[in-house]
Amino acid sequence: MPKKSLDGLTESMFYVLMAFCRMPMCGTDIAEFISTKTRGRLQVGPATLYTILGKFEHEKYIEEIEVSGRKRTYRLTARGLAAYQEEVARLAACVADAESERESGGDFHG
Numbered sequence: 001m002p003k004k005s006l007d008g009l010t011e012s013m014f015y016v017l018m019a020f021c022r023m024p025m026c027g028t029d030i031a032e033f034i035s036t037k038t039r040g041r042l043q044v045g046p047a048t049l050y051t052i053l054g055k056f057e058h059e060k061y062i063e064e065i066e067v068s069g070r071k072r073t074y075r076l077t078a079r080g081l082a083a084y085q086e087e088v089a090r091l092a093a094c095v096a097d098a099e100s101e102r103e104s105g106g107d108f109h110g
Contacts, residue, residue: 015044
């Protein structure tokens with residue numbers, strides 16, 4: 001079966017969608033949100049961020065709602081929210097699997 005264009009999100013993509021769940025944002029707002037939310041653990045540079053925004057706009061996960069000079073503001077679409085919610089569920093299942101493995105004595109002893 002062919003893989004969908006954005007089948008599985010990178011960590012940066014996940015946090016970009018998370019930012020849009022809060023409100024419409026421009027690139028600078030998104031970068032600040034991610035840095036604050038992850039306490040500086042994840043820094044998304046302009047090239048990475050604008051590549052993600054381009055992919056998300058192409059996939060109709062976000063839509064541009066305002067242009068003021070070079071500043072472009074985007075908002076999340078229903079399709080983007082669904083992708084975010086699917087990724088949250090996938091990650092929750094991964095954590096639940098890890099927790100159940102640890103509870104059954106599956107800690108790594110290397």
